[in-house]
Amino acid sequence: MHRLILAISLLVSLMMYTSCTNQPTERNPELAAFFDTYFEERLKLFPLEATTQGDNRYNDQLPNDISAEFIANTRQFFTNNLQQLQTFDRERLSDEDKVSYDIFKREMEVQLEGLKFHQEYIPFQQFWGLPLTFGQLGSGAGAQPFKTVKDYEDWLKRVSAFKAWGDTAIANMRQGLATNLVLPASLVVKMIPQMNELVVNEPVQSLFYGPIKTMPADFSPEEKNRLTAAYKKAIQEDIVPTYRKLSDFLKNEYLPKARASSGIDMVPQGSALYTYLVKTWTTTDKTPEEIYQTGLTEVARIRSEMEKVKQQVGFTGTLDEFFTHLKNDPKFYPYKTPEDVLDAFRSIQAKIEPNLKTMFTKTPKTPFEIRQTEKFREASASAEYNQGSADGSRPGIFYVPIPDAAKFNITSGMESLFLHEAIPGHHYQISLQQENTNLPKFQRFSWYGAYGEGWALYCESLGIELGLYTDPYQYMGALGDEMHRAVRLVVDVGLHAKKMTREQAIKYMMDNEPISEDGATAEIERYMAIPGQALSYKIGALKIRELRSKYEQQLGNKFSLAAFHDEFLKDGCMPLDVLERKMDAWAERVK
Structure with missing residues (x-):
């Protein structure tokens, strides 16, 4: 009887070991392909992200990302990707894929939830938004490259799209005024001089003339003359009028109706939004x-x-x-x-x-x-x-x-x-x-x-x-x-x-x-x-310090600060709950 129990025990242990070792250790190729497809589609949808990452394929594109049509497309994009993700069985994935799955699922859900709050009615403020980012990109000192003739032509296409974005921003802010989703007046007064700073009388005075001043020496005289004329025209006819229009709207129409309150809880759905x-x-x-x-x-x-x-x-x-x-x-x-x-x-x-x-x-x-x-x-x-x-x-x-x-x-x-x-x-x-x-x-x-x-x-x-x-x-x-x-x-x-x-x-x-x-x-x-x-x-x-202290205690002399930092940074940004599960698994492996 003792031998039979021993044999059964060994068999159960073997089955448990086999079950554990059947846990995938490699990334799932179908899931990887799905993530790749998502990323490529995302860059087409958000080309400024591509530019920031050094991917120059979409440097000529500037979608009107605050328009109703764009937002509808975005909603469909996140919905479709969330549905596709759920065709994969999370429990059959490797530990690394589970981390990716959890990050991705949360991202889709959070993006979809945010769309119901109509944040496009406040398309920018004094701290960030396209009117400020646009100045950084067009100055020649930001992420937008100005090394080839194509680079210079790409930027001109973005400039022509900026005009439409500015018109939509004003229409959206009017919608915000109608629904009481507006900025505090104390912020609006800071935005007006930011817009005015980019309104100039002569194109050569413009921040956006920067790339012409630093044009590569290997451009032909004809190219230099053509691009110089095109940039002056774009500054005069597209950029300056857009910033002037934004400034005038903020000063004459938006500021008088901006709110006196400070907190977002004072706008419709404000508490839920916060x-x-x-x-x-x-x-x-x-x-x-x-x-x-x-x-x-x-x-x-x-x-x-x-x-x-x-x-x-x-x-x-x-x-x-x-x-x-x-x-x-x-x-x-x-x-x-x-x-x-x-x-x-x-x-x-x-x-x-x-x-x-x-x-x-x-x-x-x-x-x-x-x-x-x-x-x-x-x-x-x-x-x-x-x-x-x-x-x-x-x-x-x-x-x-x-x-x-x-x-x-x-x-x-x-x-x-x-x-x-x-x-x-x-x-x-x-x-x-x-x-x-x-x-x-x-x-x-x-x-x-x-x-x-x-x-x-x-x-x-x-x-x-x-x-x-x-x-x-x-x-x-x-x-x-x-x-x-x-x-x-x-x-x-x-x-x-x-x-x-x-x-x-x-x-x-x-x-x-x-x-x-x-x-x-x-x-x-x-x-x-x-x-x-x-x-x-x-x-x-506070969470990172809490995790470090926890593992210092758990691991004793097996704890290495360099190993902790390397593991923390290895898989990039993630939500804190996903991070803690990942770091706990690392500590178990170290034990």
């Missing part, structure tokens, strides 16, 4: 109230850290007085030229390079540059990272706005800013994702704020390990940046779900971090323009 945006940006099911409470807790924790720095440097006043000291003391304003500021960031890069090797086994091949933000958008821009192309032909660029170098404050968190926007933050994460040709393309070029911004904020917390924050004022700057993201949880939810006014939000921000009134105003107005987006940073960073 709940949707919170889910979209955080990739969690956390409620606005949960996030608000997390924000209050984090603000209190970081304030206590700031008090310690204040004591360390021997400042005897209150924390508010310390903030004022950091803003006003002339010793914190050492720069005279924009190049001085850029050199300071280059020195930060040089300082961290030796320690990066202990934290990352895999690093990007994509080149990296530090540049000053272009003048036309510098006044209202934040420091930012513009991704390079997947093939490395266009570098990743860390843009720094420097309207006046003499007003650039070294306690603003330069070291933490570099870790976040540049290396190892956005540059490592986005470049490694794009360079991983084993991923389906929709994953290689996807973006989730909670993952991407969460990673960048988590990278700020690596400062001490990377050899930074040795100066208490730079550490105070890093705490200021962390506080900034914690404050966002309070004010974003406050504005859009708790009736907090713009002025109350500005005051709360200034009470809790060393920021000027102009800086706080620009930030709060950004959150008013893109509700929920600012939540993604802190929610993502």
Whole structure:
């Protein structure tokens, strides 16, 4: 009997082992083909995405992506792809394919859900939208290439389509006025000068004349003359009239009817829209109230850290007085030229390079540059990272706005800013994702704020390990940046779900971090323009730190920080719940 039980036990074990080993380890070729087809169709639908990725096949196309016809096509596209995905049995897929399946399914569902809120009635604002992106593309310094005659002709076709987009934007905003889906007046007044900045009397004064000034020397004289004339005509007849029309509409028709309220909850379906945006940006099911409470807790924790720095440097006043000291003391304003500021960031890069090797086994091949933000958008821009192309032909660029170098404050968190926007933050994460040709393309070029911004904020917390924050004022700057993201949880939810006014939000921000009134105003107005987006940073960073701590405890001396970082970055952006399942599986393999 004992032998029979033993035999049965061995047989059951063998069957279980066989069942486990039958789990596919390779990617499903039919699923891969489906994902490839989706990606190709998506690039045709959204050609600006292709341009950003360095795929130049659709550089002459600019669909009217806020028109009713385009939105109907988009709805059908996402519906069809969701239905096709569900023909695959998820349980019969490899672990990597399950990750891809889960990301894709969620993406289709979220995109479809968002269409019911008519966000096309607010087609742009002061922070982002095609009128601003168009300036970057057409300047010759952005993602749109200007290397061949065809490149120059491609752009002219986009210019002619921009005129139609502008007319639709005005019609949509009129529809928004009719249905009370409108922007706050305090944002509209910022949009009008942005439009006016691109209205010029002479084409040669235009930002869009930039590519003519830098035309390749190998173009023939005939080509140069023809393209110069065509660009002058396009600027005079298409670009300037469109920006003038947008400016006049905003000033004369839209601003008088813009709303006095600050939060999105004050428009029709506003509360439901905010709940949707919170889910979209955080990739969690956390409620606005949960996030608000997390924000209050984090603000209190970081304030206590700031008090310690204040004591360390021997400042005897209150924390508010310390903030004022950091803003006003002339010793914190050492720069005279924009190049001085850029050199300071280059020195930060040089300082961290030796320690990066202990934290990352895999690093990007994509080149990296530090540049000053272009003048036309510098006044209202934040420091930012513009991704390079997947093939490395266009570098990743860390843009720094420097309207006046003499007003650039070294306690603003330069070291933490570099870790976040540049290396190892956005540059490592986005470049490694794009360079991983084993991923389906929709994953290689996807973006989730909670993952991407969460990673960048988590990278700020690596400062001490990377050899930074040795100066208490730079550490105070890093705490200021962390506080900034914690404050966002309070004010974003406050504005859009708790009736907090713009002025109350500005005051709360200034009470809790060393920021000027102009800086706080620009930030709060950004959150008013893109509700929920600012939540993604802190929610993502808290999850990454939570996972790291969990695996450090679980794995003990088997835990490798470089291996953790490599695994985290390997499969690119994904929702946080998908990420945790993936990382848990990695920890099991390490065990």
